[in-house]
Amino acid sequence: MSEWVRRWQVDVRWRPGLPGDRLSARRVDSVAAVGRLVAWARAHPDVTAVKHRPVRELVGDPPATCRRGHPYDGGSATRSARGWLNCDCGGHLVLACRWGDCGDVQQDPPIGPDCAPRREAAPPPSG
Numbered sequence: 001m002s003e004w005v006r007r008w009q010v011d012v013r014w015r016p017g018l019p020g021d022r023l024s025a026r027r028v029d030s031v032a033a034v035g036r037l038v039a040w041a042r043a044h045p046d047v048t049a050v051k052h053r054p055v056r057e058l059v060g061d062p063p064a065t066c067r068r069g070h071p072y073d074g075g076s077a078t079r080s081a082r083g084w085l086n087c088d089c090g091g092h093l094v095l096a097c098r099w100g101d102c103g104d105v106q107q108d109p110p111i112g113p114d115c116a117p118r119r120e121a122a123p124p125p126s127g
């Protein structure tokens with residue numbers, strides 16, 4: 001199973017004319033690490049801008065089998081059908097077992113108590 005973790009991306013823009021990348025991005029794990037990086041960047045004479053934003057990263061591996069134990073990575077006939085649910089948590093991979101008439105469908109990461117998964121917005125009814 002995978003899970004969403006909250007991290008922060010810090011984008012540092014460097015003064016033009018320096019060798020190498022002028023925009024460097026780093027991802028850090030904590031607010032404290034963001035603070036250290038931002039303080040360092042603001043004190044650096046060659047940094048012209050620094051900004052940070054929260055990001056979500058999916059870590060871990062999706063399940064390899066359905067909840068009845070059928071492997072998802074078999075031949076093309078049994079490979080799982082995959083979909084995606086948008087959700088406030090970041091989203092869920094939807095894995096549908098295609099073994100026989102198993103019909104198992106699971107979400108990765110699992111739907112949590114704060115989740116509000118939704119499919120792509122349906123077009124409004126016409127007329």
Ligand SMILES: [Zn+2]
Binds near residue numbers: 066070098099102
């Ligand atoms: Zn199955």
Ligand SMILES: [Zn+2]
Binds near residue numbers: 088090091092114115
């Ligand atoms: Zn969710």
